[in-house]
Amino acid sequence: xxxxxxxxxxxxxxxxxxxxxxxxxxxxxxxxxxxxxxxxxxxxxxxxxxxxxxxxxxxxxxxxxxxxxxxxxxxxxxxxxxxxxxxxxxxxxxxxxxxxxxxxxxxxxxxxxxxxxxxxxxxxxxxxxxxxxxxxxxxxxxxxxxxxxxxxxxxxxxxxxxxxxxxxxxxxxxxxxxxxxx
Numbered sequence: 001x002x003x004x005x006x007x008x009x010x011x012x013x014x015x016x017x018x019x020x021x022x023x024x025x026x027x028x029x030x031x032x033x034x035x036x037x038x039x040x041x042x043x044x045x046x047x048x049x050x051x052x053x054x055x056x057x058x059x060x061x062x063x064x065x066x067x068x069x070x071x072x073x074x075x076x077x078x079x080x081x082x083x084x085x086x087x088x089x090x091x092x093x094x095x096x097x098x099x100x101x102x103x104x105x106x107x108x109x110x111x112x113x114x115x116x117x118x119x120x121x122x123x124x125x126x127x128x129x130x131x132x133x134x135x136x137x138x139x140x141x142x143x144x145x146x147x148x149x150x151x152x153x154x155x156x157x158x159x160x161x162x163x164x165x166x167x168x169x170x171x172x173x174x175x176x177x178x179x180x181x182x
């Protein structure tokens with residue numbers, strides 16, 4: 001009986017360790033200076049970074065995203081459009097089981113920075129990622145590669161032709177339905 005109790009106790013302890021080991025490791029804080037010379041990345045890298053941040057952050061933990069324009073960017077609503085694409089990606093684009101609740105995401109605009117514009121991601125009050133963005137363009141995320149050759153026109157892939165991308169800027173600008181006057 002005593003041996004059975006010890007075996008049961010050991011197996012419960014072991015199963016507890018296994019359950020803890022299956023949780024994703026927390027995001028490690030980064031230093032803003034590490035990204036000073038960083039260049040903008042392509043759509044697939046940005047999408048992977050957004051996936052990594054949300055997967056390694058518990059569902060009830062707050063993610064703060066701060067958009068900063070670069071010193072040569074002048075479009076008034078560019079920061080808001082970039083932030084909206086991050087929110088849309090996490091709240092609407094991802095499969096339902098991976099989506100975040102909007103109340104777990106805080107979006108803010110910060111001061112301009114030297115060089116490229118950037119998005120800063122904070123979890124638990126610590127900076128965990130910085131994403132540089134090309135000058136004067138929206139944040140492209142979502143379906144980065146053509147699903148098939150039907151989406152390639154004159155050798156060029158237009159991501160806005162993919163139905164899933166129509167919820168992101170700049171694609172949603174093309175598909176705004178205007179009310180007709182009668």
